[in-house]
Amino acid sequence: MRLAWNAFLPWLEGKYPGEVHHLEAALESIGNFHDDVSQASLGELMENASCNCIMELRKTNKAALARELEKNVAPADVIPEPSATIIDGMSLVQQMKGDDKTFTQLAESALAKVLHEGAKSQRIDFVFDVYKETSIKDAGSQGEWVDHR
Template sequence: MQADRKLFAHMVLVAESRHLQMSDVLSHPLGPLPWALANGDGTLRKTNKAALARELEKQVLPAETIPGPSATIIDGMSLVQKMKGNDQTFSQLADSALTQILHEGARSQRIDVVVDPWRRFLRSSANKANLIRFLVAEWKTPNLRDKLNDKQLYVASEESCLHITKDQWAEVAGLQSNQEEADTRIILHAAHATEEGYSAVAVTADDTDVLALCLAFSADISRPLFQ
């Protein structure tokens, strides 16, 4: 407070000698950074990204329909983290996860599940990676593939991506990626889906970063993009 008072006194003296308007002088931040971005001690303010999402969502109305045929892209880690698997075996968990995936993408012909391989999960990156490998291995079995019916399932696992249908599975060279964040990899899958001829892409991810990325890249994706 003393430092601010001395600075203010100097500014008043300068303003009098140079005929400055104090209202104009005080319209500028008195610090190295704007106060909207920094605290009084110079440290950056912590942001509330959810508030940004709410402000962005105010600019548009909810979509009543999504053009078809459409593709749905799901944040796989978010989906698995929300599941309650305490009373299930790992095989049952894989079945439940696939059921939830098919529910999320019920109105789409193509469903992409994108997993962030480096996000903290189960407090152990090794356990997380092993769980994802197990889920993908289970989804490749004929028993669970039968649940797909006519759906096209794309699953990003580590740096590879698998295309799974009721009849077979294969790796997709065009979706191989070493991106460390699922957020950016979702955009890769959205672009691929539109290149494959889908009329729209719906992204299922409760994430402000994904919303910002979708807005940024929507002009580069040839079809409507929804979240």
């Protein structure tokens, strides 16, 4: 999809008054790949969607996206067999409450939760995200992102 710059720039100026000039570096880098920056696709500009108009890193709200997607999906009455359960490891860790428990007690609690979730599955996969060094998540773990929620 090609970006209609004549329509986009007034909208951007209205949304971020006086901040459009901060996009010059991003547009210049896109311009290095195109003779005419106006021929760059919206996707190329939005690849840097993790930056706001003042070029700060910002964390995206995946939960809001997930809620929107879930609105269009009906829950399954019956889960076909065989099935698999995929557990988000970081989510599980963040849900755990220490409350003066030992590491053994925490591990047993986590295992019980995983086995409960996957009780009817033939297979349980316990996964953790791995982020590239230059990703927004890596920056977030170092406290460099700006949360604009």
